[in-house]
Amino acid sequence: MRVVDMHCDTLSVLLRREREGQEVSLRQNDCMVSLEKMRRGDYGLQTFAAFIYAPEAENPLEEALSQIDLFERQMEENEDWIRPVRSYREIEETWDQGLMCALLSVEEGGACKGNPAFLRTLYRLGVRMMTLTWNFENELAYPNQSRREHPHGVVPEEARGLKEKGIEIIEEMERIGMIVDVSHLSDKGFWEVYEHAKKPFIASHSNARSVCPHPRNLTDEMIRALAERGGVAGLNYCAAFLDSDGTGTHAGRLEEMSAHVRHLIKVGGEDLVGLGSDYDGISKTPDMGGCDGIQKLAARLHKDGLTAGQIEKVFYGNVLRVFRELL
Numbered sequence: 001m002r003v004v005d006m007h008c009d010t011l012s013v014l015l016r017r018e019r020e021g022q023e024v025s026l027r028q029n030d031c032m033v034s035l036e037k038m039r040r041g042d043y044g045l046q047t048f049a050a051f052i053y054a055p056e057a058e059n060p061l062e063e064a065l066s067q068i069d070l071f072e073r074q075m076e077e078n079e080d081w082i083r084p085v086r087s088y089r090e091i092e093e094t095w096d097q098g099l100m101c102a103l104l105s106v107e108e109g110g111a112c113k114g115n116p117a118f119l120r121t122l123y124r125l126g127v128r129m130m131t132l133t134w135n136f137e138n139e140l141a142y143p144n145q146s147r148r149e150h151p152h153g154v155v156p157e158e159a160r161g162l163k164e165k166g167i168e169i170i171e172e173m174e175r176i177g178m179i180v181d182v183s184h185l186s187d188k189g190f191w192e193v194y195e196h197a198k199k200p201f202i203a204s205h206s207n208a209r210s211v212c213p214h215p216r217n218l219t220d221e222m223i224r225a226l227a228e229r230g231g232v233a234g235l236n237y238c239a240a241f242l243d244s245d246g247t248g249t250h251a252g253r254l255e256e257m258s259a260h261v262r263h264l265i266k267v268g269g270e271d272l273v274g275l276g277s278d279y280d281g282i283s284k285t286p287d288m289g290g291c292d293g294i295q296k297l298a299a300r301l302h303k304d305g306l307t308a309g310q311i312e313k314v315f316y317g318n319v320l321r322v323f324r325e326l327l
């Protein structure tokens with residue numbers, strides 16, 4: 001079953017290793033995502049995020065550019081296996097040549113510093129999706145959780161959402177053709193995107209809050225709103241966002257992944273769900289290992305009663321539909 005995945009953090013891991021003096025390779029490595037593992041897992045497309053950890057990045061834009069440079073160097077080295085794609089047409093052309101596709105995204109809207117010129121520059125470098133926030137406040141918006149009043153736990157951030165600049169950047173993203181990604185955004189921010197966005201938007205790597213009560217996950221109302229707009233939600237394999245008790249101690253089992261997929265379909269319909277692994281941003285997933293084990297999920301979904309057509313939509317069809325419309 002062909003795989004289209006909306007999110008991994010492999011670039012940030014490889015760049016960190018490179019800065020430590022190691023030689024790095026996207027083709028062959030011990031990360032969860034490598035080109036070799038992607039081939040074994042029947043990957044058609046992987047979205048690679050330039051992930052910026054804001055507290056440590058002096059300049060988030062520079063950090064994004066450094067990861068994009070690493071991406072480009074790896075694409076050149078591996079052009080016999082994979083190509084960077086910027087449009088739906090390029091995805092089709094690349095597959096016609098028997099190659100895999102790589103799409104660039106940014107995880108941390110602070111990378112554009114609230115400046116549309118920087119946003120357009122990232123677009124010209126190939127970035128086609130961007131989360132408005134990661135887990136910290138930035139120029140655009142507030143993130144999904146607040147630790148302020150609850151030092152012992154995370155609670156959804158319901159009071160603060162988009163800032164003035166966030167609304168401006170969303171409008172520009174839609175105008176130039178960059179997909180608005182609400183994963184990591186606050187609940188209030190989600191509803192403000194719903195209010196301001198005119199095109200489908202996505203939650204690239206977020207699960208269902210009714211199944212796992214973590215603020216990174218989507219409420220049923222959000223799932224319905226995303227579906228109504230024609231967007232997608234990508235299944236995240238992180239244990240903390242899968243466990244029904246929200247403890248993250250069950251380490252991401254296939255059973256729980258299937259439960260989220262089935263709930264997302266039940267609430268949002270079968271056109272809503274995609275894959276957003278979060279590989280290399282999460283700890284290991286014992287049932288599947290790295291991205292070469294992804295077909296175990298297809299088998300599990302089949303066992304749990306999904307039809308072949310539904311599994312195809314989850315694995316690639318729904319995300320491709322959004323790419324066809326927006327890219």
Ligand SMILES: [Zn+2]
Pocket residue numbers: 107183184205278281
């Ligand atoms: Zn993330």
